[in-house]
Amino acid sequence: MTQRLLDLAGIGKDRLHLEWLSSAEAQRFADIARRTVAAVKAIGPLDQEAFSMQIEAARLTVDNESVRWLVGKELSITSKGDVYGRSWDEAKYEEVLDHALEREYHNNLIILAMKDGYSSVREISKRTGLAVLRISYLLADLERTGRAEFRGMTDSTAAFAAL
């Protein structure tokens, strides 16, 4: 999940390595350390300045309640089914999770852009790189759920702000 989010944010899943080993496998640890360092070296340094908005949006996304619930319930729902008695295979569940993850990440990008003073859909689009249509849809939802509000028209452009 975190690797998918890093990909979504353009940071790249290869910056996060997950490995399993036992306490007796010293050689394996040394190999893993070497491999991880070589892989990150190959990608190059992470540009904190350029990615500060993306990293912050990713942080807000992994702290999001719905995303955390979805991650926490995955094992039980894919193995025992949901409360409606429907069974879920892993691929189908991950699709739902990916969808929620992407949506929440985009929501957070929009909110951060608004907090930085970008108020119109076009400005937000330019700042975040998201499509205008996508932002309009998400903004409608953000308004409905009380996370953003319509602040009126300036020169026939709708202005929005984060709450």
Next chain:
Amino acid sequence: MAEFEPKIVAFLCNWCAYAGADLAGVSRMQYPSNLRTVRVMCSGRVDPSFVVKALKEGCDGVLVAG
């Protein structure tokens, strides 16, 4: 310019990877010094937000080993 040396935060499980790293040290095996180790009691303790926080605080990569 010197070669780029990445900063990597390594979350190591006390019982598996941390002991493995310890043993690697005791056995004098060579491995790169780019890892900044954080010992956790279980790799399940590692919250995704730790990973993102590490990247935010200026590291270039994260390793979670259990």
